[in-house]
Amino acid sequence: MSELKVSEHVVTLKRGNAKSLSSTYVQAMRGRKLADAGAVRIGTGEAQLLAVEAGQVFLAPVTVGGQIFDVVVDTGSSDPWLVTPDFSCYNPSTGEPEAQADCYFGTPYDPSLSANYQRIPNENFNITYADGETLNGDMAYDTFSLGGITVPRQKFGIVDYVAWYGDGYSSGLIGFAYGTLTSAYQGNDPSQDRRGGTLIYNPLFVNMYNQSLIAPIFALAIDRDPNNGGLLALGGIPDIPHSPNWTSTPIQSVGFFIGTTTPAYEFYTIESDGFAYSASQSTQFNVLGTNNPLKVPISDPETVIVDSGTSLVYAPADVAKGVALAFNPPGYFDKDTNAWYVDCAAVPPVFGVSVEKKIFYVNALDMIIPSSRDLCISGIQSNNGGLTILGDVWMKNVLSVFDIGASMLRFAAREFYPMDYPSVPVAT
Template sequence: MSLTSLLPIALTLLCVVPGHVANPAPHYPALSPPITRSPGGALPAAPYSVAFSKKVPRRKEKINALSALCGHSGSGNGAKPGSQITVPLAGSNFDSDYLVNITIGGQNFSLIIDSGSADTWVPQQGFQCFNLTGSPVPSATCNFGTTGFDVNMSKTFEPFPNVSFNITYGTSEFVAGPVGFDTVSVGGLEVSRQVVPIPNVAAWTGDGILSGIIGLAFPDETSVFNTTDPTTASTQNQIPYDPFFFTAVKQKKVEQPFFSVALNRPTPEQEEHDAYDPNLGILAFGGIADVPVLHNTSTTVSVQTFPSNATGADGKFFFYTIPIDSYNFPGSENVPEARNASLGNGTTILDTGTALNLIPGPVAAAYAAAFDPPAELTSAAGLTLYVAQCNASVPPFSVTIGGQAFSVDPRDQLLPVVIDEQGDVACVLGTQARGGPDISGDFHLLGDTFLHNVVTTFNPIDKEVTLTQRVAY
């Protein structure tokens, strides 16, 4: 049974941490002294809240690879009217991306919500489309869900002169071009003069619905540069700016500096048969997303700084990187990197833009061996994935963070994918190794496999993250 047709999805799932086209110096995490505490009181309800609420077709690179990827269904309980800003989240790529409706300069777009990047961008009308190897192709090939942002149709748009935008994502997709300022609104939360890149060059494999990305990471992860030529972008001419939520806080549009995400999983039937899924979760601004949670399971930890040799004021914040205490499953007591995750030689990023958990290799190998029958490591074209029988018994799995163990539902740990034209199906594990079975890797990721099971409340101003176990759904 060949896994060749799994390669497109594997590349998408395993390589999502953004990197700039200009190839800046790599970011390596330094473990700043963690703050670990239980909140003194309940997090406030969010005044702005929007649900993911659309169904969309799968993206082209997954047409022949993805049957029923880990997903985002069920229904979140919305906030009481007037109590919070809640944004509905939609499912894209057969629910491997979460979308939110957003308005820029009075024009509507559906954007991927991404805690692993910081720029909010949409393509400019008349953009040039390229394939992933850099060759020009018709604009329809990029398959955005828009013809592009029309600067002439916005009454509030202002150009940002003498700068450019340039970013390449781990999928090899890239966008570049000019930048402007405009009014941005998400779920009723509106900010003015937000920096908005409007690239006129794109290599993208869209689904006909998603139109860009809303990035929620830190200013130092933004990708605007002090040059009009995007190809000369570098760390030396980077101009960090305030991402959308930072702007909202500075403009005092929210009383509390929190945004909160609850990502739902769909049923396998929805993932396999529905190209357009409603009620896939909640994005809330100013407080916690209003979904059922287990009492007394919240913990708050500090976000860690980059790079590894930074100390004191030299430390910078890029992603929501947090310390992990341990990974827990049958047999984990025999794996030093599982008992003490700090031995894994890397910090961990909470990323809504990644479908899988990518953890230290020895931990992933031990977890794969705990399946019954055991999951097997399969290699294809230089990629390695743990694959199991779809009826395998899934061992329990939890991650201890800030002294609190957060369990992961077994349904998130076996992800069925079509592997050939005959319709044969294999199940990829939702928790994989980053760097191979014997390699710990320089950083790790907790993606949607983990995030389906918690409410994640980000406080980028105080540089903390609060996690709360969700009620099973």
């Protein structure tokens, strides 16, 4: 495995309040089984992250063609893309044209201001989300700089057709998933694009390590502090308090490239031993599967996706129900919104995710999510029989290392924050 070195470049992070960004690829597909997920397209350095409160969307500053933008950092997608000044805005629900301001983008990317911009002929950028959002445009090259690391000829999407729920800050997105999820197509007419016809290319992070600019590692430390967003470390890990004990688990491939024995990867998918949850703060869990009557068994093993672009944890229905009912007072299910609601002042249960026989617990502060002025939802919701996703509710409690070189994910428990109600044990 790759050596974990602390990054020398630390940037103070901040949080901004705005309208939440739309679902990422993984969120849009969470109602589908993993096998069908791909059918819907959806040195060292540290970059500043800006957390958009309502949707837990994390933004980082990137320089493209000499212009500086805030972009969404997303481990559930792969493309880098930016919106252009002359984009057309459409309502994702109705398809009706709207004013540009209604798409809520930040500063657009202007190709005319870049000395290195180069449009790629006979290629188009095309993403359609399951919730009706669509992005179309051209493919191009330009110089990208993120976290003090510069890639001179990065391929990316230039978006001029937008049906999008923006956040008011971001001008686009940088995906950190594998190149098999990129969304470039042959030709200039997006209406002629066909499923499975994507032109795979190297995302920004892949180019960084392919060009030996950094080690093939990035790390995420998402912060729950309302004054902070978190840290994205490129080529190493951030210098933050965490357990010295690391748990490593293989990233699961989705098959092999045609005619080769090379594994093909899409999302950051791992095998979990199951979920541990109980209303009692003193519960001991049995992660080894032995018949120990003094310990509570965990749920069945699950294939899970680790995704920073998803706010909540989406678990099997029985787990989401069990967790909600273990709140004090118990939560309730609302059929209209298809969500588990809890009292905003409730005492959360113990909840954790077991990886390689080690439970990583979620801080009680992360278990209750405000959904309106007087209502709160459980941080653990049903996946409706589809993908199981470990989103920010869980990721705030671990230092997540994406070791691409070794095809492993590595986790260390982070320091446990104080709270007003009985504390939950932390994995060490």
